[in-house]
Amino acid sequence: MRPTRLDPLFAPVTKLPGIGPKTAKTLTSLLVGHSEREARIADLLFHLPTSMIDRGLRPGIAGSPEGMIVTLTLHVDQHRAPPRNSRAPYKIFAHDETGSIELVFFHARRDYLESVLPIGEQRLVSGKVEWFNDRAQMVHPDYIVTEEDAASLPVIEPVYPLTAGLSGRMITKAMQMAVKVIPSLPEWQDASFMDKQGFPSFQEALLSVHHPEEASDLVAESKAVRRLAYDEYLANQLALALVRNSMRQQGGTERHGNGSLRSKILSALPFQLTDGQVEALKEISEDLEAPARMLRLLQGDVGSGKTVVGLMAMAQVIESGAQAAMMAPTDILARQHFASMEPLCKAAGIRVAVMSGKDTAKNKREINAALEAGEIDLIVGTHALFQSSVNFKNLGIAVVDEQHRFGVHQRLSLSSKGDHVEVLVMTATPIPRTLVLSYFGDMEVSRLTDKPKGRQPIKTVSVSLDRISEVVDRLRAAIHRGEKAYWVCPLVEESEKIDLAAAQERFEDLQRALGPVVSLVHGRQSADDKQQAMDDFKEGRTRLLVATTVIEVGVDVPDATIIVIEHAERFGLAQLHQLRGRVGRGSAASTCLLLYKAPLGETSAARLNILRETNDGFLIAEEDLRLRGEGELLGTRQSGMPGFRIANVEAHGDLMEVARDDAKLILAKDPALQSPRGDALRHLLYLFSRDEAVKLLRAG
Template sequence: MRPSVLDPLFAPVSSLQGIGPKIAKTISGLVADRQDREATLADLLFHVPHSLIDRRHRPGIAYSENGQIVTLQVTIDRHHPGPRGGRAPYRITAFDQTGSITFVFFHPRRDWLEKMFPEGEVRVVSGRVEWFNERPQMVHPDYLLSLEEAASMPAIEPVYPMTAGLAGKTLQKALGAALQRLPVLPEWQDGAFLERNMWPGFDEALRAVHNPKEQDDLSPEGANIRRIAYDELLASQLALALVRKSMRQLGGVSRKPSGTLQQKVISALPFSLTDGQAAAVKDINSDLAEPIRMLRLLQGDVGAGKTVVALAALAQVIETGAQGALMAPTEILARQHFASMQPLCEAAGIRLALMTGKDTQKQRRILQEKLNAGEIDLVVGTHALFQGSVTFQNLGLVVVDEQHRFGVHQRLAISAKGNGVDVLVMTATPIPRTLVLTCFGDMDVSRLTEKPAGRKPVTTVSVSLDRLDEIVGRIGAAISSGQKAYWVCPLVEESEKIDLAAVEDRHKVLEQALGQKVSLIHGRMSADEKDAAMASFKSGETRILVATTVIEVGVDVPDATIIVIEHAERFGLAQLHQLRGRVGRSDKPSSCVLLFKAPLGETAAARLNIMRETNDGFLIAEEDLRLRGGGEILGTRQSGTPGFRVARLEDHADLMEIARDDARLILETDPDLKGPRGDALRCLLYLFGRDEAIRLLRAG
C-alpha cells in the first residue's frame, strides 16, 4: 500500500481549482510519463523550470539589447491604429529619458489598448525588445502596469518547458496550487550526508526550484536541483538493487557441463575468438557454474562478434539438457540471427528453430509442441517469444539482443518462463559507464572492444550537399566495379509524409541517374516488402539500397562497402556510428560519406568531426553524452536521461556512483526496508514511480 502521507501528491491535476478536463489533458501530455494516464500533482511538481526571467533588469530604452527581456518605465506618447478593417498591426509609441520605443499589437482590441495605455501617462512595461531598422520595438509585452501595480510584479520568474495550447500563467497557477498541497514528508536521506553536502530538505528544495530568487536556485550544480536529482537517482538505484536481489534470491541452477558442445561451436567458426570474446565466454561460464542466476550485460561495438559469444553461452546451457532462447527486437534481426547461427548449430548438433509474429497458427502449434517435448534446443524470435502463451520444457538461458528496448519488467517476465533462468543481454550501442549504471545497475558487465581479425576500419568523410551530383557519380563508378552501397535518408519526427516523399524522391533520382534498379526500404512498407527489398540487395540483383534508419540495427550484408548518410547533421552521434557499422564487415576497404547541409551548427560540426576522427564506439558514446545528454543515446527521444525528470547524467554522473553504493549499503543493513529510514525510502520509491520494486519486497 502506498503510504497515506503521499496521497495529496497522487491526486490528479484536475483536482486543482480552475483545471478542467481539457487543460488537464494538455498538462498531462506535457508532464506525465505515459500518454494513457492523467498527470498527478507529483508529475506536475517534478516539471522543473529550465531558466528564469529577471524582471529587475531595467537598462532604459536606448541600452536595451536585441532579444533581451527588459522592464521599462515609459511615458505613453501616441496611438497609431492601422486602417479600420485592415490587417496592419496597432502601434503605440512611448519614450523615456534615453530614447523612444514602439509597442506592437496584432488583432488589437482598440478600446482595451486606449484604456491600458492612456496618452501622456507613465507605465511600467516588461517584455522582449527587438531592434528593427535600428529602432527598438516590443511585440505584445508580458506586463503593462501603472506605477502602483508595478510593485506587485514578480521580480524573478521561472521559465518552464511548454506545450501548444497551454498558457504560461495557467501552468504557473497550477504549480502554485500544487505546492500548497505539498505534505511534509519523512526524511529518507542520511542526516550526516545532507549536512556534508549542505543540501536542503526535499520540500524546501522543491519550493525553491519553483520560486527561484537567484539563478543558482535553478542551476544543475546548485544545492536544490542536486538534492532532488540525488533523490531520483537513489530511487532508481534502489529499485535496480531490489530487482537484482530478487532475481538472485529466486536461485539459479549450477550448470557445469564438460564444455564439449561449446567447443564444437567455437571450432566450427571460420576464425578464432578475439581476446575479448574469449574473456567474455570465460566470465559467462563461471557465472553459469554458480548456483546464482546470471544477469550479465554483453557490450560490444558494431561488428565485435557478440552473437558468437551468445551462441557459445547457449551451447554451454544446452549441453546440460536445458533449452535456450534468443530474443531480437525486429523480425529482420531475428531472421538474420537465425541464418547466421544455422551452420554453426548444424555443425554442433544443436536443434534450432525460428519463431516470429508471421508464423501461421498451425506452424506456431507445431513449434510449441516441439518446445514442450524438448525437441528444440534453441529458439530464435521476436517479442512473440515471451507472450504469455509460449512455454518451454526446460528454459535455462535467455539472450536478449538490443537491450534498451527491454526494461526491468520484461527481464522479470522472461525469468518467469523457467526455473532459475539465466539472462544474458547484448547491446551494440556502446553505452557510457554512467549510463550502464543507470539502466543496468542490476547486471554484471562484459565489454568486447576489438573487431574480429581481418576487418578494416571504415574511412569517413564529410561532404556538403552542394556536391551531391559528384557523390552520385562516384557511387555509380563504385557500383560498376562490383561494389554495393547503402543510401540513408533521415527521418524528421514531425512529418512522416515529408520523409516518405524525401526517401521516394531520392530513390527515383538514383534510379534515373544510375540507369538501374535500386532497392527501397522505409517504415511504411510491410514486413514482406522489406524482406523482398533486402533479399534482392543481398543477392546482388540490386546494388544500392535506399532506406530510412530502419537499417540502423543489425542488418548484415558483408559485401556492402559504402554508406552515404544524407543530412548527417540531423543525426545523433550514436546513430551515425550505428549506421556506419553497416559497412566494414569484411576484409575489403569501406567508406562512409556524411552528406551535410551547410552551414553547420557548433554541435553538429563537433559530431561530424568526431566521426571522422575515430571508429571507437565507446569513445563516441562518451562524447555523445557530453554533447547531448543521456536520453537519446538509449533511443528515447526527449533529451535528458531516460526515465528521469530532474536528474541529468551530463551534470549528475558523480551522484549516480554515490547512489549505487548507497542503495547497496541500505539493502545490506535493512534488506526489507522495515527500519525508520526504510519506511521513508518506501515513500521515495513510490514518489518516483519505482513501485514495482516495492512489489518485489513483498514477494520476497
C-alpha cells in the same frame, strides 16, 4: 500501499484552482508524454524552469535599453482607441520624469484597459521596451499593477518549457498553487551526506527552484537542483538494486555444462575468438555455474562478435539439459541470427528453429508443440516468444538482442517462462559508463572492445552533396569490379512518409544511372518484400541496396564494402556509427561516404569529424553524450528506459556513482526498507514512479 502523506502530490492537476479539463489535457501531453494517466501535481513540480526573467531593472523610460525587460512607474496620460472595425492597435500614452512611452495593445477591450490603466493614475508596468524613431514603445506589457500591489510583481520570474496551447503565465500560476500543497515529508537522505553536500530539504529545494531569488538558484549546479537530481538518481538506483535482490532471492540453477557442444561450435568457427570474447565467455560461464540467476549485459561495438558469445552461452545451458531462447527486435534480425547460427548448431548437434510473425498459424502450432515436448533446444524469434501461448519444456536461458525495447519489467517477467531463467542482454550500442549505471544498474556488464582478427578499419570520408555525380561514378566503377554497396537515404524528422518519398526518388535516380542492379528496402514494405530485397542483395542479384534506416541494426552482408549516407548531418553520432558498421564485416577494405549539405553547423561538423577520426564505438558514444545528452542517445522514451526529468548525466554524473553505492548500502542494512529511513525511502520510490520496486518488497 502508497503513503497517505503523498496524496496531495498524486492528486490530478485539475485539483488546482483555475485548471480545467482542457488545460489538464495540455499539461498531460507536456508533463507525462502519453494519455495513459492524467498529469499529477508531482509531475508539475518536477517540471523545472530552464531560465528566468529579471524584472529588477528600473532605469526609467529614457534609460530603457532596446529589447530589454524593464519595470517602469508610469503616469497614464491618454487613451487612443482605434476607429470601429479598424485593425489598428489601441494605444495608451504615459510618462515618467525621464520621458514618455506608448503602450500598445492589439484586439483590446476598451473597458478592460480603462479599468487597469485609468487616466491620471500611476501604475507599475513591466515588459519589453522597443524604440522606434526615438520613441519608446511597449507592446502588451507582461504586468500592470497599482503601487499598493507592487509586492505581487515578481522580481525574478522562472521560465518553464512550454507546449502549444499553454502560456508562461498559465504554468507559472499553476506552479504557484502547486508549491502550496507540498506536504512535510520524512527525510530519506543520509544526514551526514546532506551536510557534506550542503543540500536543502526536499521541500526547500522545490521552493527554491520555483521561487528563485537569483539566477544562480536555477542552474544545474545549484544545491537545490543537485538535491533533486540526487533524489531522482537514488530512486532509480534503489529500484534497480531491488530488482537485482529479487532475482538473487529467487535463487538459481547451477548450470555446469560438459563443454561438448561448445568445443564442436569452436571447431566449426571460421575464425579464432578474440581476447574480449574469451573473457566475456569466462564471466558468463561463471555466472551460469553459480547458484544465483544470471542477469548480465553484453556490450559490444558493431561487428565485435556478440552473436557467437550469445550462442556459446546458450550451448552451455543446453549441455546442462535445458532449452535456450534468443530474442531479436525484428523479423529480419531474428531470421538473420538464425541463418548465421544454423550451420554452427548443425555442426554441434543442437536442434534449432526460428519463429516470427511471418509464420503461418499451423507452423507456429507445430513449433510450440515441439518446444513443449523438448524437441527444440534453441529457438530464435522476436519478443512474440514471450506471449502466453508459447510454452517451453524447460527454458534455461533467454538471450535478448538490442535491449532498447526490453526494460526492467520484461526482465522480471521472464521468470514465468521457466525455473530461474538466466538472462543475457546484448546491445550493439556502446553505452558510456554513467548511462550503463543509470539504465542497467541491476545487471553485471561485460564489454567486447576488440574486433575479430583480419578485419580492416573502415575508411570514412565526408563529401559535399554538390559532388553527388562523382559519388555515383565511383559506385559504377565499384559495381563493375563486383563490389556491393548500401545507399542510406536521409532521415526526415517530420514524417516517415517523407522519408519514404526521399528513398523512392533516390532509388529511381540511381536505377536510371546504374541499371537494374539497384534494389530498395524500407520500413513500410511487407516482411516478404523486405526479405526478397535483402536476399537479392545478399546473393548478388543486385549490387546496390537503397535503404531507409531499417538497415541500421544487424544486417549482415560480409561482402558489402561501401556505404553512402545521404544528408549525414541529420543523423546522430551513434546512429551514423551503427550504419557504418554495415560494411567492414569481411576481410576486404571498406569505405563509408558521408554526404552532407553545406554549410555545416558547428555540432554537425564536430560529429562528422569524430567519425572520420575513430572507429571506436565507446569513444564515439562518450562524444555523443557530450554533444547531445543522454535523452537522444538512448531514446529515453523507449520502454524500460527511465527518462530522467531532473537529473542530467553531464551536470550530475558524479552523483550517479554515489547513488549506486548508497542504494547497495541501504539494502545491505535494511533489505525490506523497514527502518525509519527505509520508510522514508518508500516515499521517494513512489514520488519518482518507481512503485514496481515497492511491489517487489511486498512480493518477497
